[in-house]
Amino acid sequence: MRLNTRAVHAGDRKHSGSWVPVTTPIHTAVSYFYDEAADLERVFANEMAGPNYSRHGNPTNEALEELVTSLESGAQSGNGALACSSGMAALHLAITAALLDRKRVILAASALYGATINMLMKILEPTGIETVFVDFNDEPATAAAIAEHRPGALLMEAISNPLLRVAPLDRIAAMAKDAGAQLIVDSTFATPLIVRPLELGATFVVHSLTKYLSGHGDVLGGIVVTDSANIEAVRTLAKSLGPVLGPFESYLAMRGIKTFPVRMERQCANSCRVASWLAAHPAVERVYFPSDPAHPDAAIVKRLFAPNLYGAIVSFEVRGADRDRIFRLMNAFRLVIPATSLGDVQTMVSYSAMSSHRELSPKHRARLGIKDNLLRLSVGIEAVEDIISDLDQALKS
Numbered sequence: 001m002r003l004n005t006r007a008v009h010a011g012d013r014k015h016s017g018s019w020v021p022v023t024t025p026i027h028t029a030v031s032y033f034y035d036e037a038a039d040l041e042r043v044f045a046n047e048m049a050g051p052n053y054s055r056h057g058n059p060t061n062e063a064l065e066e067l068v069t070s071l072e073s074g075a076q077s078g079n080g081a082l083a084c085s086s087g088m089a090a091l092h093l094a095i096t097a098a099l100l101d102r103k104r105v106i107l108a109a110s111a112l113y114g115a116t117i118n119m120l121m122k123i124l125e126p127t128g129i130e131t132v133f134v135d136f137n138d139e140p141a142t143a144a145a146i147a148e149h150r151p152g153a154l155l156m157e158a159i160s161n162p163l164l165r166v167a168p169l170d171r172i173a174a175m176a177k178d179a180g181a182q183l184i185v186d187s188t189f190a191t192p193l194i195v196r197p198l199e200l201g202a203t204f205v206v207h208s209l210t211k212y213l214s215g216h217g218d219v220l221g222g223i224v225v226t227d228s229a230n231i232e233a234v235r236t237l238a239k240s241l242g243p244v245l246g247p248f249e250s251y252l253a254m255r256g257i258k259t260f261p262v263r264m265e266r267q268c269a270n271s272c273r274v275a276s277w278l279a280a281h282p283a284v285e286r287v288y289f290p291s292d293p294a295h296p297d298a299a300i301v302k303r304l305f306a307p308n309l310y311g312a313i314v315s316f317e318v319r320g321a322d323r324d325r326i327f328r329l330m331n332a333f334r335l336v337i338p339a340t341s342l343g344d345v346q347t348m349v350s351y352s353a354m355s356s357h358r359e360l361s362p363k364h365r366a367r368l369g370i371k372d373n374l375l376r377l378s379v380g381i382e383a384v385e386d387i388i389s390d391l392d393q394a395l396k397s
């Protein structure tokens with residue numbers, strides 16, 4: 001071969017022989033071929049396992065998908081996952097798959113991430129997918145809405161953003177099943193360490209991989225995990241729609257997930273300390289955190305959550321603060337980072353009215369109870385004393 005040809009081909013595509021890399025390599029190849037062309041045909045026909053084209057499946061992504069399926073599945077078998085380019089792409093894929101052969105009506109919990117509400121109302125509604133919102137903590141109202149609207153899918157968050165409501169996932173799943181609807185649970189805030197929705201009867205679990213699972217603020221990704229009855233539909237849709245994750249991000253997500261349970265335990269423990277400290281602070285009007293026995297969903301938390309794990313978000317209202325004072329407070333932090341995301345190793349604070357729920361009208365936010373003095377703290381893994389002392393100096397200032 002001439003140099004120009006060797007420059008393109010040499011060194012690549014070695015068979016791995018008998019050695020095994022300890023961590024999954026980043027498979028950047030878009031296309032794959034086999035010793036026999038007939039084998040590629042078998043792969044295309046799903047008669048033989050293996051990749052053919054990265055939008056259809058990529059070995060790095062498949063390793064990540066197997067990993068997250070295993071975290072979400074417990075004793076169940078036959079489940080599968082599909083890694084997506086963001087949490088929103090994963091949600092969209094799950095909704096599309098759930099409604100494939102069902103009535104195009106979604107019954108959605110009213111307490112959802114702002115961008116999800118936006119997608120339902122402004123993107124999906126004009127395509128003929130109707131959404132009806134209901135308070136999933138009001139079981140009679142949820143049952144009545146199911147009976148009235150006969151939805152094809154139900155959609156909820158395991159712990160809601162940002163007020164941390166916990167709906168009775170197991171009972172909602174049973175109601176969905178009785179009505180022939182598929183329950184989609186965005187479990188980004190809860191993570192499989194705290195609750196595993198598929199074990200409780202949900203059909204689809206969605207994560208923003210961007211948050212706790214990856215955990216280091218350097219990956220934008222999402223994933224859909226579902227049962228054996230739905231995974232092929234998800235894969236088929238992804239082949240055509242192409243919302244798949246890139247292999248570099250898959251690698252980073254897998255790397256992050258290896259330490260996710262250890263990080264999450266620490267973040268949950270830190271959050272309990274931060275929540276009780278904030279509750280006693282005179283500048284804090286109200287704290288939202290599910291460990292509080294006075295939390296409206298305390299009994300559900302006790303029934304469904306792993307013991308002593310309540311998530312790692314603490315939301316709180318600053319007494320008498322308007323936007324200007326909230327901005328001054330955000331500027332006063334020295335350790336806590338005033339940036340938009342959550343679930344990272346660093347403690348970050350976000351102003352819901354400005355970021356996660358900014359697309360909603362002030363009236364809509366007020367209806368959901370998201371006030372203009374509400375901050376959402378994503379508690380990191382730092383020494384909790386340092387987090388508290390930063391909160392203290394910022395609140396004092």
Ligand SMILES: Cc1ncc(COP(=O)(O)O)c(C=O)c1O
Pocket residue numbers: 086087088089113157161186188189207208209210220221222341356
């Ligand atoms: C609960 C929840 N679901 C989904 C998403 C969307 O995730 P991504 O930013 O990865 O698209 C977010 C983002 O903040 C979220 O908070």
